[in-house]
Amino acid sequence: MIRMMIVDDEPIERIALHKIMAESSLDIEVVGEASNGREAIEAAARLQPDLITMDIKMPGINGLQAIEKIREANDSIKFIIVTAFDTFEFAQQAIRLGVYDYMLKPSRISVVLETIGKVVNEIKNTQIERQKRSSEKHRLQKMMPMVEADIVEQLLFDYVPSAYLSEMMDLLGFPSVKSGFVVNVQFTHAMAGGGQPAELEELYSKLIQQIHDSSITCWVGKMSGKQVQLIVFMDGELSYRAQAVGLARNLIQALNRRNDYRLFIGVGGQCQDVREMRRSYHEALLASIDSSLPVHYCLYEDVPHADNQVDRSLTIELEKNVLDEVRCGKWESAGEQVAKIIDVFEGVGQRIDMAQQRVFELLVNVTKLLQEMGIDVNKPYFRYQTTSYTQLKAETRYLIHQLVEVREAESDLLQTMKQYIRKYAHEDLSLERIAAIVNRNPFYVSKLFKEHFGMNYIDYLTEYRIEMAKQLMQESDKSLKEITFEVGYHDPNYFSRVFKKLVGHSPTDYRKMLIRPTIKK
Structure with a gap:
């Protein structure tokens, strides 16, 4: 129902117009009246009408002056001028103030109803359009986190990029500075295997809320394997280290030890473009390996790097064989090839944490291949940091077995x-x-x-x-x-x-x- 206010210094005019509205079929409720400009200004602020019929010639503040003051506070109110003076000067001022229409005194009831009826229709159309925009905005706001998570997944895990990736990133809007870094937020329950999915969902929601409340400019990925990745954009006023440490401490203080979950944060190095964030993601995973640090966070630049790295050429052929065997569905043979790669790492004295990271990267590539083949699988996260090559082989076999089960289950599903x-x-x-x-x-x-x-x-x-x-x-x-x-x-x-x-x-x-x-x- 349209809320209407009548302003006129003549009581008989107000009573007559009120009666016409009450007896009409227009969807109008007269919520108030005023006898002069000052009363009109005060009543409009209090009653918030949609439509005001405004007499011009009134003592003190006249109708046009009152309209000007009311519009300063609320420019959505529609005005119809009611006047006995049909002069060019009044018409000019009314147009300047955005008055919708006017009525001359006296007017036939049919003219009054027609004039006010047109304004009512205009107000209703405006309200419908406003509700539509509000609904669209609400749907967009609900959709944005999903778009955000999808972009993070495509940028960091090197899945087959969507044809609409650029459009999705434009939809989110880039910050003024595109450089940034990746943060890996890792949740570990106090008891091995403990925790419920609902608790993780709650933590994920609290993480998003904390980031929002902290005005941190970043994109949040999905919760997967008790880990969440963030693409954090640089704040022009802070150095990379200051921003990374500040963010880590902020999240740890807000979320650590909630529902018996312990938080650990790994931070990758800074990248100059959002499309280069995969490197920072890998660095964030390396920084997350030793979660026993008392500060509960680690920057990649603080991770000690061993000199005895395995030459990529020693394993590149074996890694290619793994992908070929997976493509052919020969999982047993693929597992044997992965075991040989681990043997190479062990033979040259590769640090166990670095070997685990290399195996992880290989399994991510296997996951990517499966997804290209149309098989939906999650990222193969290690359940814990291995401390020996025997453990690494056992944990790797477990992850490969999970991938096999997913493929077989999806085939049955189809x-x-x-x-x-x-x-x-x-x-x-x-x-x-x-x-x-x-x-x-x-x-x-x-x-x-x-x-x-x-x-x-x-x-x-x-x-x-x-x-x-x-x-x-x-x-x-x-x-x-x-x-x-x-x-x-x-x-x-x-x-x-x-x-x-x-x-x-x-x-x-x-x-x-x-x-x-x-x-x-």
């Missing part, structure tokens, strides 16, 4: 969905219904179809329905209308258009092509 679609393709088969059958979210199922079949879910369903229709045309005498409904369509004309688009012929022409005349000898 098979289940295919069988369900073939069984119920004739029904209203939505993506949400398919996702519920395999207990996955629709976005994940859509992504799975796209990666495995090279098409989205609806295209896959459509192709199967058309194949069913072609088979029915060949094997039965059913009418095209009957076939339309049997394969899951409700409109024969729509079915005909879809059929022709995929087959190249209309259903009628296609059926004629199936009929072959008998050749007499």
Whole structure:
């Protein structure tokens, strides 16, 4: 309902207009009246009306002066001037003040209703548009963290970049300085294997809130393997070290020892461009290896670097073999190749923490390969820092076994969905219904179809329905209308258009092509 206020120094005019509004069908509530400009200014501030009818000639502050003052406090209020003086001077001032319309005294009731009715419609349209913008802004705000996390994942883990990566980054908006560094936030429960997923979700929410409250300019990745990565942008007023240490201490003070979780933060080196952050990410992981430090954080530049690094050429062929075996599905052979790489590290005296990091990088590449093949897997985080090569081999076998299980489970998932679609393709088969059958979210199922079949879910369903229709045309005498409904369509004309688009012929022409005349000898 539109809130209206009447301003006029003549009581009879106010009473008459109030009565007209009360008896009209306009969606208006008269929330107040004023007899002069000063009262109008005070009442408008108190009542916050949507529309004010304003007399011009009033003692003291006149109507135009009152409008000017009211608009200074609230420029969304619409004004209709009510005056007995139809002069050019008043019209000029009214236009300058943004007055919507005016009425001359006296006016017929029909004119009053028509004039006010136009303003009411304008106000309602403005309110609808404002609500729409507010709703869109709210949806965008809810979507932004997901976009942010997706960008972090693509930039840091070197997954196949989305074609819309640049657009997504533009959507988030770059800070004035694009240089920055990566922070790896690692949560460890006081008891091995302890903690509940809900507790981690709560910690993740508190982390995001703490970053927001601290006005830190950064992008937050997803919680994965009890770790979260942040891409932190440089604050022009602070040095890299001052900003990194300050951020680490801030987060540790706010989040450490919540729900029996202990926080440790590894900080990678500074990069000059956001697309180079993968290097900083690897450095942040190295800085996270020794989580026993009493300060609960470590900068990569403070990590001691050993001189006995393994020459990359010693393992590059073995690493290539690992990827080739995974591509062919030969997991046992791939595991043997990884074990050989670990043997090389041990043989040259590579530090165990550096060897673990190199194996981790290899497994990340395996994960990337699996995702390129359409298999959705999480990053293979080590559960703890190994202290011997025997432990490293055992933990690596465990991670490879997890990858194998995911691949096999996803293969079963696709098979289940295919069988369900073939069984119920004739029904209203939505993506949400398919996702519920395999207990996955629709976005994940859509992504799975796209990666495995090279098409989205609806295209896959459509192709199967058309194949069913072609088979029915060949094997039965059913009418095209009957076939339309049997394969899951409700409109024969729509079915005909879809059929022709995929087959190249209309259903009628296609059926004629199936009929072959008998050749007499």
